[in-house]
Amino acid sequence: xxxxxxxxxxxxxxxxxxxxxxxxxxxxxxxxxxxxxxxxxxxxxxxxxxxxxxxxxxxxxxxxxxxxxxxxxxxxxxxxxxxxxxxxxxxxxxxxxxxxxxxxxxxxxxx
Amino acid sequence: xxxxxxxxxxxxxxxxxxxxxxxxxxxxxxxxxxxxxxxxxxxxxxxxxxxxxxxxxxxxxxxxxxxxxxxxxxxxxxxxxxxxxxxxxxxxxxxxxxxxxxxxxxxxx
Numbered sequence: 001x002x003x004x005x006x007x008x009x010x011x012x013x014x015x016x017x018x019x020x021x022x023x024x025x026x027x028x029x030x031x032x033x034x035x036x037x038x039x040x041x042x043x044x045x046x047x048x049x050x051x052x053x054x055x056x057x058x059x060x061x062x063x064x065x066x067x068x069x070x071x072x073x074x075x076x077x078x079x080x081x082x083x084x085x086x087x088x089x090x091x092x093x094x095x096x097x098x099x100x101x102x103x104x105x106x107x108x109x110x111x
Numbered sequence: 112x113x114x115x116x117x118x119x120x121x122x123x124x125x126x127x128x129x130x131x132x133x134x135x136x137x138x139x140x141x142x143x144x145x146x147x148x149x150x151x152x153x154x155x156x157x158x159x160x161x162x163x164x165x166x167x168x169x170x171x172x173x174x175x176x177x178x179x180x181x182x183x184x185x186x187x188x189x190x191x192x193x194x195x196x197x198x199x200x201x202x203x204x205x206x207x208x209x210x211x212x213x214x215x216x217x218x219x220x
Contacts, residue, residue: 053196058177068179074142075180077195093198096141100132 003036003071007064011043014063018082019044019090025076030101040076042092049081114167118175122185125158126217127210130172131182132163139163142194146182149201155214186213 001009007022021042026035041060048056056079061068068075078092097103112120122128127150133139135147150157162169162181173179176190184191186209191197200206 053199054190054192057192057196061177061179065179076142077193093195096145096194098141099144100139100141 003067004039006067007039007041007072010063010067011041011060015043015045015047015059017043017045019085021092025095028095028103029074029098030103031073036071037073038076039072039074040078040095042078042080044080044082044085046082048079049083053079114171115175118168118172121158121160122188125185126187126213127155127157128185129157129159129182130162130168130185131159132161134161135159140181142180143182146184146194146197149197149206150184150210152201153207153210155210157210186210187216 004022004024008020011017011020011022019042021040023040024036024038025040026038027033029035029038031037043060047059051059057077060077060079061075064072064075076095080088080092129135129146129150131138131140131143131147133143135151138144138147147159160168162172169181172183176183178190178193180193182193182197184193184197191200191209197206200209
């Protein structure tokens with residue numbers, strides 16, 4: 001099973017999300033082609049209602065502990081309750097550009 | 112000093128503390144860069160630790176914090192979150208309030 005599928009499966013089982021996006025963004029970073037190292041996840045679940053963001057992310061990290069100890073290097077997380085998701089008109093922020101390794105483009109990052 | 116004691120001391124003695132990759136002027140990761148930008152926009156002084164040049168901190172802080180990745184923003188001894196949370200709090204105005212309060216508390220003490 002790919003890492004992407006593992007993430008999807010763990011989060012579906014643990015949070016019963018009403019909306020779930022798992023995107024492999026590894027191609028945006030300085031890793032070999034077809035890597036599974038950088039992911040962006042959007043989860044909308046009743047389990048998050050009334051919880052602070054830091055607690056929500058810790059809950060997700062708990063579910064994905066095996067992946068984070070293994071292949072996953074970066075995990076952009078956007079966690080919402082169904083009500084918050086509706087207020088945001090069903091959209092989450094995008095990830096920043098990489099600044100490290102061969103993807104370094106800004107003069108500061110290359111110094 | 113034990114590395115965990117070092118980490119605890121850093122968190123206790125700096126009311127606004129960012130663990131990041133690189134420095135605020137030369138961030139080495141897009142997530143760290145975005146977090147620094149949000150924090151600098153609040154206009155208060157903050158401390159930082161570059162985890163790339165402190166491998167002990169990089170190896171041990173995630174377990175202590177129950178937070179596997181960097182950056183990590185700590186305010187008044189409490190983990191606020193990583194890039195995604197800090198960016199969203201900045202957009203909503205919550206971050207400015209929190210940072211101003213922490214800075215005021217530190218200068219008063």
